[in-house]
């Protein structure tokens with residue numbers, strides 16, 4: 001591919017050479033096995049298959065590395081840990097609770113979870129999640145790379161909330177970027193998946209070999225759905241970021257606290273300007289009481305009460321339902337692509353209704 005192509009163009013064309021075909025929309029391949037000695041080098045779908053090759057070409061181009069896709073984000077995170085076999089994983093408290101569960105599950109095999117700022121040694125892993133679920137707090141990728149590299153440790157960045165549209169961890173020196181494809185990359189709440197993108201092609205080969213052993217490959221339909229969804233990633237994420245920014249400003253004077261990096265009151269405001277190409281499409285709010293936070297989703301008409309994020313439809317979630325460590329009065333808003341004015345009116349009306357109770 002032409003080195004000068006920009007991400008929005010790569011999302012549509014980076015897979016063209018993988019499978020030359022007159023189809024404009026990419027075909028979906030469902031075969032689990034392939035005729036021996038074929039020119040494409042295909043053998044068996046757990047190792048490799050053409051729709052997955054196309055998706056990995058696009059995701060690798062977007063993050064500037066080599067992509068390996070998995071059946072879910074969790075499958076990707078677990079495969080990364082199994083492959084890297086760190087003695088210690090340095091990670092901040094909070095963030096996506098499933099990542100902590102994946103690290104804790106490896107404790108019997110000698111993997112130790114340590115504080116993010118702990119001393120590092122060769123083979124250790126620094127696991128960043130930036131912006132962090134659900135408060136969108138940021139971690140300084142370049143600073144952590146500068147600390148980890150001389151110690152021989154590797155840096156993994158969960159960039160699910162930023163997507164490759166807003167953040168480029170590999171360009172900042174990270175070894176691996178991790179995304180739950182279930183979220184913005186697929187974009188339509190209809191496919192589970194995860195991806196690891198490595199700067200070093202040898203690391204990607206190793207992760208692919210681990211995936212063949214663990215077997216956590218995405219299915220053909222899910223792979224195709226993410227390939228279809230990722231074509232519009234830039235459009236969606238820019239619109240969702242603009243709407244989240246508008247809603248954050250609207251909500252700040254009306255609720256106890258708003259967590260969004262667009263706001264000067266957010267601890268990641270300055271770093272977001274340096275590290276990201278926009279403050280991101282997710283925001284969280286804290287209401288005065290837990291009771292109010294539990295009640296607000298029931299008053300909203302456009303924001304559906306559901307977990308997950310990154311789809312075209314707006315969702316709201318009292319975060320404690322999924323994550324017992326989330327602040328008790330916190331609601332996460334996953335902004336969709338509806339008209340921003342309609343979303344603002346929905347929230348204004350819901351807050352009024354709560355106030356009147």
Ligand SMILES: Cc1ncc(COP(=O)(O)O)c(C=O)c1O
Pocket residue numbers: 072073074075096098129133158160161179180181182183192193194308
């Ligand atoms: C930041 C983050 N990372 C990872 C995951 C895990 O991804 P999946 O649900 O696709 O396994 C999630 C899921 O919510 C997430 O929000």
